[in-house]
Amino acid sequence: MPLLELEGVSKQFHxxxxxxxxxxxxxxxxxxxxxxxxxxxxxxxxxxSTLGRLxxxxxxxxxxxxxxxxxxxxxxxxxxxxEMRSKLQxxxxxxxxxxxxxxxxxxxxxxxxxxxxxxxxSDARKQRVRETLERVGLSPDSSTRLPGQLSGGQQQxxxxxxAIITNPKLIVLDEPTSSLDLSVRAQILxxxxxxxxxxxxxxxxxxxxxxTVEYVSQRIAVMxxxxxxxxxxxxxxxxxPRHPYTRALLSSRLSTDPNESLPRLRLIGDIGSxxxxxxxxxxxxxxxxxxxxxxxxxIIQLIEFSPNHEVACIRAEETSDALLSNSISGGGSx
Amino acid sequence: xxxxxVKKQSNFRDFVQMHKFAVAGAFFIIVLILASLFAPLPYxxxxxxxxxxxxxxxxxxxxxxxxxxxDVFSRTIAxxxxxxxxxxxxxxxxxxxxVPLGLLTSVKxxxxxxxxxGMDAFQAFPLLILALVLVSLSGNKLYMVVVAIALINxxxxxxxxxxxxxxxxxxxFMEATTAVGVPLPRALRKHVxxxxxxxxxxxxxxxxxxxxxxxxxxxxxxxxxAPPTPSWGSMIRAGxxxxxxxxxxxxxxxxxxxxxxxWILNQLSDAISDFNTRTIR
Amino acid sequence: xxxxxxxxxxLSVKDLSVEFVGHKSTVHAVNGVNLRVNAGEIVGIVGxxxxxxxxxxxxxxxxxxxxxxxxxxxxxxxxxxxxLSIKNKNLRKVRGxxxxxxxxxxxxxxxxxxxxxxxxxxxxxxxxxPSAKNVARERARAMLTSVGIxxxxxxxxxxxxxxxxxxxxxxxxxxxxxxxxxxxxxxxPTTGLDVTVQRQILDLxxxxxxxxxxxxxxxxxxxxxxxxxxxxxxxxxAGKVVEAGSVETVFLNPAHPYTSALLGAIPRPGHELTxxxxxxxxxxxxxxxxxxxxxxxxxxxxxxxxxxxxxxAPDHLVACHLSERVGHAAS
Numbered sequence: 001m002p003l004l005e006l007e008g009v010s011k012q013f014h015x016x017x018x019x020x021x022x023x024x025x026x027x028x029x030x031x032x033x034x035x036x037x038x039x040x041x042x043x044x045x046x047x048x049s050t051l052g053r054l055x056x057x058x059x060x061x062x063x064x065x066x067x068x069x070x071x072x073x074x075x076x077x078x079x080x081x082x083e084m085r086s087k088l089q090x091x092x093x094x095x096x097x098x099x100x101x102x103x104x105x106x107x108x109x110x111x112x113x114x115x116x117x118x119x120x121x122s123d124a125r126k127q128r129v130r131e132t133l134e135r136v137g138l139s140p141d142s143s144t145r146l147p148g149q150l151s152g153g154q155q156q157x158x159x160x161x162x163a164i165i166t167n168p169k170l171i172v173l174d175e176p177t178s179s180l181d182l183s184v185r186a187q188i189l190x191x192x193x194x195x196x197x198x199x200x201x202x203x204x205x206x207x208x209x210x211x212t213v214e215y216v217s218q219r220i221a222v223m224x225x226x227x228x229x230x231x232x233x234x235x236x237x238x239x240x241p242r243h244p245y246t247r248a249l250l251s252s253r254l255s256t257d258p259n260e261s262l263p264r265l266r267l268i269g270d271i272g273s274x275x276x277x278x279x280x281x282x283x284x285x286x287x288x289x290x291x292x293x294x295x296x297x298x299i300i301q302l303i304e305f306s307p308n309h310e311v312a313c314i315r316a317e318e319t320s321d322a323l324l325s326n327s328i329s330g331g332g333s334x
Numbered sequence: 335x336x337x338x339x340v341k342k343q344s345n346f347r348d349f350v351q352m353h354k355f356a357v358a359g360a361f362f363i364i365v366l367i368l369a370s371l372f373a374p375l376p377y378x379x380x381x382x383x384x385x386x387x388x389x390x391x392x393x394x395x396x397x398x399x400x401x402x403x404x405d406v407f408s409r410t411i412a413x414x415x416x417x418x419x420x421x422x423x424x425x426x427x428x429x430x431x432x433v434p435l436g437l438l439t440s441v442k443x444x445x446x447x448x449x450x451x452g453m454d455a456f457q458a459f460p461l462l463i464l465a466l467v468l469v470s471l472s473g474n475k476l477y478m479v480v481v482a483i484a485l486i487n488x489x490x491x492x493x494x495x496x497x498x499x500x501x502x503x504x505x506x507f508m509e510a511t512t513a514v515g516v517p518l519p520r521a522l523r524k525h526v527x528x529x530x531x532x533x534x535x536x537x538x539x540x541x542x543x544x545x546x547x548x549x550x551x552x553x554x555x556x557x558x559x560a561p562p563t564p565s566w567g568s569m570i571r572a573g574x575x576x577x578x579x580x581x582x583x584x585x586x587x588x589x590x591x592x593x594x595x596x597w598i599l600n601q602l603s604d605a606i607s608d609f610n611t612r613t614i615r
Numbered sequence: 616x617x618x619x620x621x622x623x624x625x626l627s628v629k630d631l632s633v634e635f636v637g638h639k640s641t642v643h644a645v646n647g648v649n650l651r652v653n654a655g656e657i658v659g660i661v662g663x664x665x666x667x668x669x670x671x672x673x674x675x676x677x678x679x680x681x682x683x684x685x686x687x688x689x690x691x692x693x694x695x696x697x698x699l700s701i702k703n704k705n706l707r708k709v710r711g712x713x714x715x716x717x718x719x720x721x722x723x724x725x726x727x728x729x730x731x732x733x734x735x736x737x738x739x740x741x742x743x744x745p746s747a748k749n750v751a752r753e754r755a756r757a758m759l760t761s762v763g764i765x766x767x768x769x770x771x772x773x774x775x776x777x778x779x780x781x782x783x784x785x786x787x788x789x790x791x792x793x794x795x796x797x798x799x800x801x802x803x804p805t806t807g808l809d810v811t812v813q814r815q816i817l818d819l820x821x822x823x824x825x826x827x828x829x830x831x832x833x834x835x836x837x838x839x840x841x842x843x844x845x846x847x848x849x850x851x852x853a854g855k856v857v858e859a860g861s862v863e864t865v866f867l868n869p870a871h872p873y874t875s876a877l878l879g880a881i882p883r884p885g886h887e888l889t890x891x892x893x894x895x896x897x898x899x900x901x902x903x904x905x906x907x908x909x910x911x912x913x914x915x916x917x918x919x920x921x922x923x924x925x926x927x928a929p930d931h932l933v934a935c936h937l938s939e940r941v942g943h944a945a946s
Contacts, residue, residue: 043811044809081515086515089514092506092510094506097507098507100507100524100528100529101507102613103524111511115514116515146613146614147614153894162514181836182836182880182881183663183880183889185880186879187891187892190888190890208810209810211881212882216882235884252813253810254840254843254844255843256842256866257866257867258842258862258866259867264814266811266814271812
């Protein structure tokens with residue numbers, strides 16, 4: 001049984017100004033096994049962060065089931081869900097914003113214990129906080145400080161300490177390194193890898209950065225406008241992407257080797273609007289150089305391309321760099 | 335992991351160091367209240383002294399005397415007690431009703447929206463006139479002055495707290511709090527309240543300044559604190575007729591004290607806001 | 616990357632220093648930075664936050680906000696003299712006409728209350744160029760088309776809030792290029808944009824210099840952007856240039872331990888990430904030793920004296936005592 005299983009999860013929002021609806025997440029299914037890292041990759045508006053919040057039930061899905069350890073979280077009462085949260089944690093992108101600026105580091109990291117481990121007395125709790133701070137590479141003395149007195153990397157370590165102190169099984173990492181500097185990012189990624197090994201954690205790693213995803217995860221799900229377009233083992237998806245979007249995303253990665261340049265594939269124009277009503281057809285069709293009439297008139301679903309590798313593209317067999325770059329349309333349109 | 339060695343503490347001593355002027359002002363107001371209560375005044379503030387009549391500031395009468403021969407200095411200081419204690423009571427009443435109302439209406443429910451809309455309509459009414467009517471209808475009861483101040487300031491508190499709490503609830507750390515499983519009452523107590531305290535304190539000093547002006551306005555119009563009990567508003571009114579004939583001191587000194595108090599409180603409010611945003615960095 | 620043969624210098628910055636003077640302390644944000652941009656060249660400045668890269672270009676452009684102040688050095692723009700000693704009013708003329716500026720947040724550069732067309736006209740007016748409605752519109756339309764906007768009329772009639780981030784950045788680039796400046800300074804032009812849009816924008820910027828007499832100074836924290844788009848690179852740390860040279864040389868044979876550490880911090884499957892410990896030094900104190908010394912695993916006695924930037928090979932400058940040790944390569 002997978003640790004986390006999403007089945008047909010959807011979430012809509014009312015668009016700002018009351019015009020139409022935003023289909024933030026449409027009919028998403030995903031599995032995460034214990035101890036595994038699954039990456040959710042996508043650009044802005046892809047719905048990847050919304051999906052993370054649906055997993056944590058920080059948002060209620062409109063449809064679908066979120067099963068964690070076999071329990072459908074959407075069916076739990078507020079109280080039952082609160083108890084479940086000790087096993088299901090989160091680290092956010094903005095390290096400073098996700099910490100109460102007027103609470104000491106010790107209080108922030110110790111708070112989950114007050115909620116979930118009521119038997120613990122104050123001394124024992126402080127001891128656990130000290131141990132956890134050390135485990136994430138912070139000095140125990142930092143417990144008396146305020147978040148604003150720490151650097152960005154240290155603040156993110158505090159966020160991680162708060163997430164692991166209740167011994168969770170799954171942590172949703174919502175772009176945990178995106179706002180950090182390169183050298184700090186490397187420190188945090190190494191820390192997350194160490195913690196996963198030591199504590200047997202499973203991660204849902206939300207990111208827009210292919211290099212990071214390739215480094216940290218075993219499986220990957222590529223999202224675009226609320227839908228998963230391709231999913232499979234990270235090595236296979238990156239070596240042989242079958243969805244034109246995945247291929248374009250990979251080719252947008254900039255190698256740090258000046259002599260290596262990746263194929264230049266461009267999607268046409270900018271990311272579409274999730275407010276557009278679209279009952280059938282592929283979400284990428286308006287931007288896809290490979291799109292044919294059938295892409296706009298059929299219902300497109302994820303289908304198995306090879307074992308564990310699913311692609312939502314009717315031309316998945318044919319996808320190639322040549323097909324994509326031949327039809328490059330220069331620049332963007334509105 | 336290297337940690338920065340500068341250790342900042344958000345305590346009172348830092349505040350005093352950073353805002354010496356505002357602190358000196360606050361000290362002045364406290365001394366003023368104490369003096370009005372306990373200090374031996376040179377003359378009885380409520381006793382007329384017909385023998386003296388109106389006279390300019392002198393060594394005997396520092397702020398001069400008014401038309402009844404009353405010592406303006408003694409009266410100005412004595413007025414501080416009644417004016418400031420009424421202002422304090424009004425502010426306190428606004429605070430203890432306005433803040434809970436603000437917290438309550440920050441829940442996104444239909445009734446809270448309605449309550450806020452009702453308060454908006456109420457605020458559209460000229461509140462000073464309402465206060466005036468209320469106090470005079472009650473037959474110049476002083477407690478009604480306190481009620482009037484609260485009526486004017488409760489909607490302001492409510493709106494301010496509500497909008498602050500609403501934006502705080504959107505804050506990422508509140509989302510983190512939910513993800514940790516913190517129940518709502520604890521979240522309000524441990525996460526929301528400490529983050530609005532500074533704003534409440536700053537608003538309270540502003541409310542106090544506003545209350546002083548309202549009280550002065552009311553007693554200037556002959557409502558609320560009535561002579562012979564000294565109050566700054568009624569003293570200004572009594573002195574205003576002397577202004578034309580060049581006897582400026584009767585109205586000037588109580589006016590100066592109103593100005594000073596309001597100015598100091600405004601400065602103090604700014605200082606508190608500033609300190610409040612600084613301490614988290 | 617093609618090596619450009621043109622060597623006409625466009626911009627030459629010497630000993631640039633910027634300080635932020637506070638009540639109690641002074642932050643020495645930029646300390647004696649030297650750099651050069653030649654015609655037909657894209658020069659990248661790279662470094663982590665707080666290294667002074669943005670502050671340096673703002674100093675060159677006279678865009679520093681108080682209490683930031685240029686305290687020394689020169690920035691010679693060929694044909695216009697030292698930008699740092701030009702008076703405010705004339706500097707505004709040079710900016711736009713001879714130096715275009717593209718900031719990180721395009722919406723900060725666009726005025727929300729004017730239509731895009733009016734903003735193009737305002738630029739022409741401010742620089743005393745023909746700005747009649749039809750003339751201005753024609754020039755703006757041509758410029759928008761050249762930055763890859765397919766429907767320029769719709770954009771011109773609209774307002775900034777109607778644009779996506781990528782479109783807005785294209786508009787800002789078009790505005791920066793309207794008067795055909797010799798030099799464009801772009802400060803993290805693609806940082807807030809999505810990856811599939813980023814490359815379109817960078818291609819666009821590069822197309823401006825290929826086979827031209829123009830030059831670009833590109834500030835970024837993204838090593839991939841430098842590797843793929845720049846000819847030469849300047850690596851900054853703690854307000855100083857620690858390494859500079861052609862991109863191939865610096866990226867393939869980094870000579871400064873900080874450059875090596877940065878390159879090693881990029882996640883690659885199967886590679887251990889370089890763990891650069893510690894954090895950037897406090898710029899309130901002027902260090903007498905090498906500012907990277909506390910974090911450097913190669914530090915030795917000589918590092919107690921701040922190293923000068925010296926040429927270790929043609930077009931390869933390094934500020935590190937290790938490079939003086941014969942045959943040593945930092946790793």
